[in-house]
Amino acid sequence: METTATTNTEPDWPAQLRAHALRVTRPRTNVLRVVQEHPHASADEVHRQVRAALPEISVQSVYVVLADLDRHGLIRRIDVPASPARYETRTGDNHHHAQCVRCHRIVDVDCVVGSAPCLTPGDAAGMTILSADVLFRVVCADCRENGPDSGIPHR
Ligand SMILES: [Zn+2]
Numbered sequence: 001m002e003t004t005a006t007t008n009t010e011p012d013w014p015a016q017l018r019a020h021a022l023r024v025t026r027p028r029t030n031v032l033r034v035v036q037e038h039p040h041a042s043a044d045e046v047h048r049q050v051r052a053a054l055p056e057i058s059v060q061s062v063y064v065v066l067a068d069l070d071r072h073g074l075i076r077r078i079d080v081p082a083s084p085a086r087y088e089t090r091t092g093d094n095h096h097h098a099q100c101v102r103c104h105r106i107v108d109v110d111c112v113v114g115s116a117p118c119l120t121p122g123d124a125a126g127m128t129i130l131s132a133d134v135l136f137r138v139v140c141a142d143c144r145e146n147g148p149d150s151g152i153p154h155r
């Protein structure tokens with residue numbers, strides 16, 4: 001089945017979907033394309049972009065598609081405190097994130113270890129550690145240039 005023309009850099013999403021025994025649908029391929037083009041987008045942002053190709057799609061449908069893709073490991077969901085979940089297609093490398101406390105931008109930070117868990121507590125007290133979610137709180141270079149007076153929010 002022919003779908004839209006793909007660029008050289010874009011993964012073959014229909015093939016990826018089939019590899020996970022998922023039906024190839026336009027909502028799924030469009031959501032994957034948008035998440036690939038806009039790493040760390042929220043569901044609302046994904047919806048806004050996908051609507052350009054699929055004007056009728058509801059935000060609820062986008063949530064369902066995102067949850068399906070996340071469950072199959074085609075995308076990764078990132079939970080950020082006090083902010084909607086974000087999504088990205090960079091999966092499987094256990095990378096971490098840094099969020100600017102001023103502009104809320106999220107950027108990738110490579111994991112030195114590369115597999116979970118890359119941190120273990122001093123005393124695991126008999127627990128099996130599956131993963132360690134690390135979110136660096138930072139002031140990004142752009143915001144730092146805007147001066148120290150822009151104010152780091154208290155929390
Ligand atoms: Zn910033």
Ligand SMILES: [Zn+2]
Binds near residue numbers: 090107108
């Ligand atoms: Zn990321």
Ligand SMILES: [Zn+2]
Binds near residue numbers: 094111113
């Ligand atoms: Zn790590």
